[in-house]
Amino acid sequence: MILVNGLPSEHIRVFDRGLTYGDGVFRTLLVRAGHPLCWPRHYDKLYADCAALEIICPPEDILAAEMVELIEGTPDCVLKVIVTRGESQRGYAIPEHMEPTRILMTSAAAQYPANYLTDGVRLHLCSTRLAIQPLLAGIKHLNRLENVLARREWNNSEIAEGLMLDMDGNAIEGTMSNLFLLKGKTLHTPDLGRCGVAGVQRQRIMDLAGRLGMTVRVENLPLARIYDADEVVLCNSVFGVWQVRELAGKSWRAGKLAARLRSLLDDECH
Amino acid sequence: MILVNGLPSEHIRVFDRGLTYGDGVFRTLLVRAGHPLCWPRHYDKLYADCAALEIICPPEDILAAEMVELIEGTPDCVLKVIVTRGESQRGYAIPEHMEPTRILMTSAAAQYPANYLTDGVRLHLCSTRLAIQPLLAGIKHLNRLENVLARREWNNSEIAEGLMLDMDGNAIEGTMSNLFLLKGKTLHTPDLGRCGVAGVQRQRIMDLAGRLGMTVRVENLPLARIYDADEVVLCNSVFGVWQVRELAGKSWRAGKLAARLRSLLDDECH
Numbered sequence: 001m002i003l004v005n006g007l008p009s010e011h012i013r014v015f016d017r018g019l020t021y022g023d024g025v026f027r028t029l030l031v032r033a034g035h036p037l038c039w040p041r042h043y044d045k046l047y048a049d050c051a052a053l054e055i056i057c058p059p060e061d062i063l064a065a066e067m068v069e070l071i072e073g074t075p076d077c078v079l080k081v082i083v084t085r086g087e088s089q090r091g092y093a094i095p096e097h098m099e100p101t102r103i104l105m106t107s108a109a110a111q112y113p114a115n116y117l118t119d120g121v122r123l124h125l126c127s128t129r130l131a132i133q134p135l136l137a138g139i140k141h142l143n144r145l146e147n148v149l150a151r152r153e154w155n156n157s158e159i160a161e162g163l164m165l166d167m168d169g170n171a172i173e174g175t176m177s178n179l180f181l182l183k184g185k186t187l188h189t190p191d192l193g194r195c196g197v198a199g200v201q202r203q204r205i206m207d208l209a210g211r212l213g214m215t216v217r218v219e220n221l222p223l224a225r226i227y228d229a230d231e232v233v234l235c236n237s238v239f240g241v242w243q244v245r246e247l248a249g250k251s252w253r254a255g256k257l258a259a260r261l262r263s264l265l266d267d268e269c270h
Numbered sequence: 271m272i273l274v275n276g277l278p279s280e281h282i283r284v285f286d287r288g289l290t291y292g293d294g295v296f297r298t299l300l301v302r303a304g305h306p307l308c309w310p311r312h313y314d315k316l317y318a319d320c321a322a323l324e325i326i327c328p329p330e331d332i333l334a335a336e337m338v339e340l341i342e343g344t345p346d347c348v349l350k351v352i353v354t355r356g357e358s359q360r361g362y363a364i365p366e367h368m369e370p371t372r373i374l375m376t377s378a379a380a381q382y383p384a385n386y387l388t389d390g391v392r393l394h395l396c397s398t399r400l401a402i403q404p405l406l407a408g409i410k411h412l413n414r415l416e417n418v419l420a421r422r423e424w425n426n427s428e429i430a431e432g433l434m435l436d437m438d439g440n441a442i443e444g445t446m447s448n449l450f451l452l453k454g455k456t457l458h459t460p461d462l463g464r465c466g467v468a469g470v471q472r473q474r475i476m477d478l479a480g481r482l483g484m485t486v487r488v489e490n491l492p493l494a495r496i497y498d499a500d501e502v503v504l505c506n507s508v509f510g511v512w513q514v515r516e517l518a519g520k521s522w523r524a525g526k527l528a529a530r531l532r533s534l535l536d537d538e539c540h
Contacts, residue, residue, distance in 0.1 A: 002284055011281035012289065014272055014373050019282065020352070021414035022292030028360070053415070054422070080360060082290070085418075090298070090350060090377050092414065092421035092445055103284050107360050131401035131465075132437060135419055143413035144291035144362065145323070148355075149405055151362035152324070167402060175362055195401075 001073065002105040003066050016101055018084030021092065022142035024101070025049040026082040029200075029237045031106070034075035036067055038237070038269040041200045046083065049139045055085045056100045063102065070104050077106040078238055084142070110238050112160070117262075120245030120254065121160035121234070125223075126150040126175070130166045130195040138198040150175045161234055163226070163247060166195050171221045177236040178202035179221075181229035182257050187216045188225070201235040201265070208264045231255035240265065271343065272375040273336050286371055288354030291362065292412035294371070295319040296352040299470075299507045301376070304345035306337055308507070308539040311470045316353060319409045325355045326370045333372065340374050347376040348508055354412070380508050382430070387532075390515030390524065391430035391504070395493075396420040396445070400436045400465040408468040420445045431504055433496070433517060436465050441491045447506040448472035449491075451499035452527050457486045458495070471505040471535070478534045501525035510535065 002010050017023035027046050030037045043060050050057035063081065071077060082103040088095050128150035136143070150162050161174040173179055173196045180189045180202075187209050192198045209216045226232060231252060232244040243258035245251060272280050287293035297316050300307045313330050320327035333351065341347060352373040358365050398420035406413070420432050431444040443449055443466045450459045450472075457479050462468045479486045496502055501522060502514040513528040515521060 004284065010283050010285075012284055013280050014274065014282055014352075014375060015280075016289070017418075019286070019289045019354075020296075020412065021418050022412055023415060023418050026290075053419075078360065082284075084289075090348065092417045094418070094422060105284060128405060129403075131403035131406075133399075133401035133416070135398060136401075136415060141415055142290065142292055143415045145293060145406060145411055145413045146403070147362045148287075148291050148293050148364070149323075152364060 001070055002103065003070055004103050005101060006062070006066055012101060012103065013087055015087040015089065016084055017086060017088055018082065018101060018142055022144070023053075024055065024082060024084030024142045025053065025140055026080060026142065027140065028078060028080050030109070031071050031075065031077045031079050034071060036071070036079055038200060038204070039064070039067070041204065041269075042237070045140070045200050046081065049141065050083060052139050053085070053141065055083060056098060057083060058100060058102045063104070066104050070106055074106050076109050078108070078110055080105050080107070082142070112239055116160055116239070116242050120243035120252070120258070122158055123174070123244050123247040124154040124159045124162040125248040126153050126162040126164045128153060128164065130164050130172050132167055132194045134194050137195050138192045140197045140199070147175045160242065165223060169222055171223055171226050172196040174234050177234040177239070180205060180233050180235065181221070181226060182214070182231040182255070183229050185214055187214045188221060189216065189218055190221050191218050199236055201237045201240075204265060204268065205235060205261055208268065211264060212260055231257040233258045233261065235261070271340055272373065273340055274373050275371060276332070276336055282371060282373065283357055285357040285359065286354055287356060287358055288352065288371060288412055292414070293323070294325065294352060294354030294412045295323065295410055296350060296412060297410065298348060298350050300379070301341050301345065301347045301349050304341060306341070306349055308470060308474070309334070309337070311474065311539075312351075312507070315410070315470050316351065319411065320353060322409050323355070323411065325353060326368060327353060328370060328372045333374070336374050340376055344376050346379050348378070348380055350375050350377070352412070382509055386430055386509070386512050390513035390522070390528070392428055393444070393514050393517040394424040394429045394432040395518040396423055396432040396434045398423060398434065400434050400442050402437055402464045404464050407465050408462045410467045410469070417445045430512065435493060439492055441493055441496050442466040444504050447504040447509070450475060450503050450505065451491070451496060452484070452501040452525070453499055455484055457484045458491060459486065459488055460491050461488050469506055471507045471510070474535060474538065475505060475531055478538065481534060482530055501527040503528045503531065505531070
């Protein structure tokens with residue numbers, strides 16, 4: 001089921017700037033037993049991303065009510081929320097009075113191989129690099145061609161994700177996930193001030209890491225730092241946390257970080 | 271009037287990757303007396319842009335037939351053609367069998383002040399910089415948030431366009447136009463191998479400049495080179511050619527380049 005501006009529909013108009021310019025933002029989250037996990041955090045991020053682009057964010061209560069309606073028949077699913085700036089005629093200029101478009105849609109809960117959680121995953125090293133654009137960095141906006149190009153680089157069901165570097169060779173993120181590495185007692189995660197998407201799951205891990213006795217450092221992480229890590233994990237709001245077991249010939253032994261993070265995350269958000 | 275995949279409609283489905291990822295390309299061209307100007311060149315560019323992203327480009331004869339139908343009632347208008355990769359479920363991966371979405375829409379012929387052509391235009395120097403992304407450079411794709419941000423920088427009807435630099439400070443283009451400068455007998459235009467859109471009007475000028483006794487050089491043009499130019503012009507397929515008369519405090523005297531280029535261009539494409 002899909003709701004567009006609160007009404008059942010599968011369509012938007014072709015004047016929508018979400019289509020014509022990718023002028024919008026989105027969220028993807030997990031619904032379990034009828035409960036959208038960590039919704040307040042997702043709404044905060046949606047609001048912040050809208051604000052960064054000066055898009056009017058729909059009120060939380062409206063989205064929440066529509067979510068309830070939407071997931072009534074599908075208590076376990078993936079929920080995607082898209083907010084675009086709204087419609088306009090041709091031209092990049094933004095008319096004075098915009099009405100944002102909100103799209104809520106559910107899809108079947110993602111089916112990843114069960115051993116991704118138990119054994120970890122193989123990672124492709126993408127040749128598609130992320131461009132440096134501080135004005136858009138961190139925002140989960142609709143301009144996602146780099147991700148599409150990167151994801152196109154492999155077609156092997158044994159590879160779960162692709163690692164993307166920025167133009168300077170720093171590891172930034174997966175095509176659909178954020179990245180942490182463990183070295184000693186410190187969790188390192190890439191600085192996303194120049195490119196990449198700062199996901200909700202990443203922020204949650206940063207907030208919770210102290211409970212594992214770890215400090216978190218946000219910094220530039222050249223690829224060599226990944227290879228040198230004790231453990232590497234990926235995270236997003238749908239699959240949770242995966243350990244990286246293999247990347248471009250380098251392999252890691254099974255570690256405990258992914259399971260420990262999953263346990264912490266499961267406790268916090270219901 | 272609007273045609274979506276050949277049928278009158280104002281809508282696309284929310285699964286369209288043009289919306290979800292900006293996964294598509296577009297063209298904007300002028301229709302005069304029922305004739306889409308330079309259509310063969312626009313189709314070639316549409317085809318090339320699709321090919322660069324491995325999007326299936328609709329056949330020329332189908333688009334041409336739909337254009338005829340579309341512009342029957344509006345012989346003078348602006349025509350926009352959007353081609354997206356098509357629809358898919360959630361996820362960046364591209365399904366094996368994609369059917370591209372084609373959208374043809376007309377809008378009223380653009381109304382710019384008449385003195386833009388006779389007197390030239392004022393240009394805003396945008397603080398929004400273009401990110402360096404060679405994989406997408408030159409392509410007129412649907413990831414246009416940088417243009418939206420740049421166009422948002424001014425709200426003054428006396429300013430016709432904004433000049434965008436890349437991250438290294440090279441002048442690249444206007445938010446909706448390409449750029450040439452004249453120095454002596456040489457036309458210089460920015461190298462678009464790392465960012466920017468390589469427009470049809472720009473290519474036409476490059477092809478025709480020899481007839482004015484000018485050579486064309488494609489190269490990096492730091493902002494200082496703009497200020498140092500004898501004349502600066504902007505071009506696109508809708509407004510044609512404008513002389514830049516003012517940019518960030520620097521002004522140029524009325525020159526002949528814009529009118530000479532317009533005359534050449536009008537002769538070639540009907």
